[in-house]
Amino acid sequence: MPISDSEIAQVRAATDIVALMSEYVALKKSGRRWTGLCPFHGEKTPSFSVNAEEGRYYCFGCRASGDQITFVREMQHLDFIEAVRLLADRAGIELHEDANAGPARKERQELLSAMAAAVEWYHDRLLNAPDARPVRDYLRSRGISGEIARQFKLGWAPDEWDALSAALKLSEKTLTGTGLGFVNKRGRSQDALRARLIFPIFDSAGRAIAVGGRILPPDPNRPVREDARVEAKYKNSPETAIYSKRKTLYALNWAKDDIIKSGEIIVCEGYTDVIAFFGAGLARAVATCGTALGEDHFRTMRNFATRIVLAYDADKAGQSAAASVYQWERQHEVDVLVARLPKGSDPAELAQKDPDALRQAVANAVPFLQFRLDRVLDAANLATAEGRVRAAEAAMLVLAEHPSELVRDQYLMQVADRLRLEPSALRPRVGELARNPVKREIPNEPPPEGPARRRVSSGSMPRPGLEALRLYLHFPREAKERFIAQYFVNETQREIFEGLATGAPVSEVVDALERRGEEDAAGVLSQLVVDELDREYTSDDVTAVVSQLLRRAVSEELKNVERELRGGTLSPDVAMATIRDVKERVSMLETPHGELAEKDLRSWLLTRRAGDTP
Numbered sequence: 001m002p003i004s005d006s007e008i009a010q011v012r013a014a015t016d017i018v019a020l021m022s023e024y025v026a027l028k029k030s031g032r033r034w035t036g037l038c039p040f041h042g043e044k045t046p047s048f049s050v051n052a053e054e055g056r057y058y059c060f061g062c063r064a065s066g067d068q069i070t071f072v073r074e075m076q077h078l079d080f081i082e083a084v085r086l087l088a089d090r091a092g093i094e095l096h097e098d099a100n101a102g103p104a105r106k107e108r109q110e111l112l113s114a115m116a117a118a119v120e121w122y123h124d125r126l127l128n129a130p131d132a133r134p135v136r137d138y139l140r141s142r143g144i145s146g147e148i149a150r151q152f153k154l155g156w157a158p159d160e161w162d163a164l165s166a167a168l169k170l171s172e173k174t175l176t177g178t179g180l181g182f183v184n185k186r187g188r189s190q191d192a193l194r195a196r197l198i199f200p201i202f203d204s205a206g207r208a209i210a211v212g213g214r215i216l217p218p219d220p221n222r223p224v225r226e227d228a229r230v231e232a233k234y235k236n237s238p239e240t241a242i243y244s245k246r247k248t249l250y251a252l253n254w255a256k257d258d259i260i261k262s263g264e265i266i267v268c269e270g271y272t273d274v275i276a277f278f279g280a281g282l283a284r285a286v287a288t289c290g291t292a293l294g295e296d297h298f299r300t301m302r303n304f305a306t307r308i309v310l311a312y313d314a315d316k317a318g319q320s321a322a323a324s325v326y327q328w329e330r331q332h333e334v335d336v337l338v339a340r341l342p343k344g345s346d347p348a349e350l351a352q353k354d355p356d357a358l359r360q361a362v363a364n365a366v367p368f369l370q371f372r373l374d375r376v377l378d379a380a381n382l383a384t385a386e387g388r389v390r391a392a393e394a395a396m397l398v399l400a401e402h403p404s405e406l407v408r409d410q411y412l413m414q415v416a417d418r419l420r421l422e423p424s425a426l427r428p429r430v431g432e433l434a435r436n437p438v439k440r441e442i443p444n445e446p447p448p449e450g451p452a453r454r455r456v457s458s459g460s461m462p463r464p465g466l467e468a469l470r471l472y473l474h475f476p477r478e479a480k481e482r483f484i485a486q487y488f489v490n491e492t493q494r495e496i497f498e499g500l501a502t503g504a505p506v507s508e509v510v511d512a513l514e515r516r517g518e519e520d521a522a523g524v525l526s527q528l529v530v531d532e533l534d535r536e537y538t539s540d541d542v543t544a545v546v547s548q549l550l551r552r553a554v555s556e557e558l559k560n561v562e563r564e565l566r567g568g569t570l571s572p573d574v575a576m577a578t579i580r581d582v583k584e585r586v587s588m589l590e591t592p593h594g595e596l597a598e599k600d601l602r603s604w605l606l607t608r609r610a611g612d613t614p
């Protein structure tokens, strides 16, 4: 059963577009609009504009436009129905189709509620259960207070087979669907995590979607049991219908605000590193969830910040696939930097020992290429000529990976200087390596093509018509009574006006125009609705625009009169009188008698063009 138009309207009305978009993009209030960096194309200055009241967005850069539904469709690669369902979920609206359709969606909803309940249950165990006392002691010893435990909703999975499944009475389907447990060989429900500290993982909207579990280090006061199994330090939820590892960044839900404020995002390796950064006053750290940093992560991150600081252990950072990093920098217009942590230390340790050093490492983060070069040069023996030549060869290999010749050359001079060599001696070798790379990581797949963007521009349209529509949209109190469809000589503008005059929300007007194949009109309206009025308008402005529109509309109509005169369907007397009267009224516009003239001309156009519109 399709979703009805009234339900779609209800979903739109219930969805605050600014709140929705803020889950993905940093928006700032600017006049009556909200603006930000466009999530659909890479850019460094904002050309993305949102009209909160009408629930519309438009990008002046790539011309992406739409409403709440289009937005989630594009961001999450959903079809129309899926997007409406997602927004209905979010707004707590039950769609009529729910009764007999959308089992996948209902299932998703069940998994999300089960995960939320599990996170609460684990959290409560950590805070209150007697068996969690050693865990609480351990956390305190690592500098993790009760306050932090509450902030990150940390939990405790007790050392029992089925404590969670039994307490929450989860069905087999939900248990396995969330990855919270499984059915064992004897056909009984069993928890996936036991005797582990729980780090719940939320999506950027703050919904629990997975959990990570860490074993505690062995208690030195307790003898290790003979039969103790060797277990992985971390055990995480598997990929499920609600959890995609390569799309998720741990802690993004908490870090978002600070990331937007600072324009910087810190990427680290584990949950405890993230918590350490928050503790050191850098509440803009996130971690990947058991996968390497990849294309999907960059897509998410670049919507929030353009400065991305990797805070990995130095060896790990050095191993990041350079070709991919440079490609992401270019493709998403972000800068990837590396925080130089003291050798052998991770952020969690450093935050405890010397939080200042941690903050410094982030503040002094160096570009990725610089970091890689430094590692090569720092490891080299520069005392001998042979050592310097070997270092030069290694440095050239690193340099050659960067796609920009200009960037390569900047660093080449630095390398030459450090190795006491002539830049001209190194340049040919770098050029050669760049053209014939020794080995290169396979570049990531290009981004999938987004829905076709409208290429319509309002730039070539008559100004007065555009002004009139703008006033009509943004200054309705004064404008509503003064405009009629017959004033618009431009077909597209008239279509838009007629849509708006029905009083329907803009998104519905856009939909209706699209359904009728009026793509141009839909595109222009999408843009107009996010335009900012550059000042407060008065009724004088409306009068001026009405006059301009009228002059144009009247002169078009007079051509018809002349045509009729030539064709003999209008007698010369009547035609002449009409032309004289109309021209006289036009000359009176914007004089003290303007109001009267406007009324007369309006009536004349209405009678002349009564049959014009269906």
Ligand SMILES: [Zn+2]
Binding pocket: 038, 039, 040, 041, 048, 059, 060, 061, 062, 063, 064
């Ligand atoms: Zn754009």
